[in-house]
Amino acid sequence: MSVQINYNSKKLIKNPNIITLFVDENFNTSFLNRYLSKSDNTYIRDLLKNKDKKEKIIFFDVSSKKKIILVSYKKNITTSETENLGAKFYEKIKKIRENNFVINSDTIKNSSKKLVGYFLHGIKLKSYTFEKYKSKKNKKKIILTVIGKNLPSKTDQIKFKAIEDGTFFARDLVSEPGNILHPDEYAKRLKLLKKIGLKINIYDEKKLKKMGMNTLLGVGQGSIRGSYLVTMEWNGLKDNSKPLAFVGKGVCFDTGGISLKPAKFMEDMTYDMAGSATVVGLMKNLALRKAKVNAVGVVGLVENMPGGNAQRPGDIVKSYSGKTVEILNTDAEGRLVLADALTYTEEKYKPKIIVDLATLTGAIIVSLGSEYAGLFSNDNKLSKQLIDSGEQTEEKVWRMPLNKNYDKLIDSKIADMQNINYVGGAGSTTAAQFLQRFILNKTPWAHLDIAGMAFSKYGGALNSGGATGYGVRLLNKLIEDNYE
Helix, strand or coil, rough: CEEEEEEEECCCCCCCCCCCCCCCCCCCCCCHHHHHCHHHHHHHHHHHHHCCCCEEEEEEECCCCCCCCCCCCCCCCCCCHHHHHHHHHHHHHHCCCEECCCCCCHHCCCCCCCHHHHHHHHHHHHCCCCCCCCCCCCCCEEEEEEEEECCHHHHHHHHHHHHHHHHHHHHHHHHHHCCCCHHHHHHHHHHHHHHHHCCEEECCCCHHHHCCHHHHHHHHHHCCCCEEEEEEECCCCCCCCCEEEEEEEEEEEEECCCCCCCCCHHHHHHHHHHHHHHHHHHHHHHHCCCCEEHHHHHHEEEEEECCCCCCCCCCCEECCCCCCCCCCCCCCCCHHHHHHHHHHCCCHHHCCCCEEEEEEHHHHHHHHCCCCEECCCHHHHHHHHHHHHHHCCCCCCCCCCCHHHHHHHHHCCCCCCCCCCCCCEEEEEEHHHHHHHCCCCCEEEEEEEEECCCCCCCCCCEECCCCCCCCCHHHHHHHHHHHH
């Protein structure tokens, strides 16, 4: 099922079969006489006496061919609440047999053009489905014609569309099965982003070996697929100012390696590359909306498989930073991918900030469930920016502790560090503490553990289950509000 939105400020549509009107939270319809016939308005007012006003969206069958939908909104409604209202609207209209709906933007009394834009944005985000591999697809198309003068500006339309495209691209990547989106295929798809203005560099195994990215390469060495580091650059300022950097874990499938995972639910490990998908979706969004910012996205793409050449528990590898790591558990692989990617990003690009995203630990799900991503950071200002952006987009983060006292849990007796804490406890924090050791020049850095947020079996406010695309909207808001 798809949604098409048409804008018509001249109100040329006569006698639409289904018209949507906005009213206040008390369902005051007195002002609707200019948009409805007197008899229709009287009929609706009579029916409203017996309706539950807690329902924000109410349908009225005026006749066998005509429906009127009232959408109520409170006076100081926030943008995220408006998006959620749009999502609820979509959930209701998708069940109706009719395909064409008219939305009258002039019925919004505070004349907020942005309110209409966020309402439609919520509809689009909720409408996403992944049916690529279904032999019978839902071909229904919902057409929304928005009339009136309170239409989102052309600039806002472009921004909303860019965010949607970036989020949907991230969701598509996460939804792909491991036999299709392995690292070789992933790298090919990223190369195609050159078409929208991103500068793409792909470092294959030969180049990575020469560069000394051994922690990243060690994760993928048991797979027949290649391992890659891919950089995506967007230069929206056309100058040499320091970029913002975003780094993503791209483990396309994670068996755990020699430290093999249990069979039950291993199929979910196709989404262990969700951190990288968020970074890719964000970079696509920035390019499409021509963001006035310099930014770079860096993703490490690997497949963690057992095999004759796989990394073993007990191995010691030397990272790109020069620090050595004792591998105690090959299923603690994401931090090894990010270690090399973080040091490289900081050294090469000297960015203003670094934000990394990864489905890193199951422990963060125990701590925060599917309501917040875990935020670990060396910088209070960046942390506050992320928290504020998360609240506004409802892609929330919760700050977790980092402290030098945790270092003893990952110190190794025979190398600089070990890749897990064998003592137990603080699983997410010790993973973040490990990553922090690869930020060498005190760059403001934040790590988002999105293990509980990247995929939803039951659906959320703005997604219908499956891949969420979590982080694209959060990071876009971070950039818009603080760096553009």
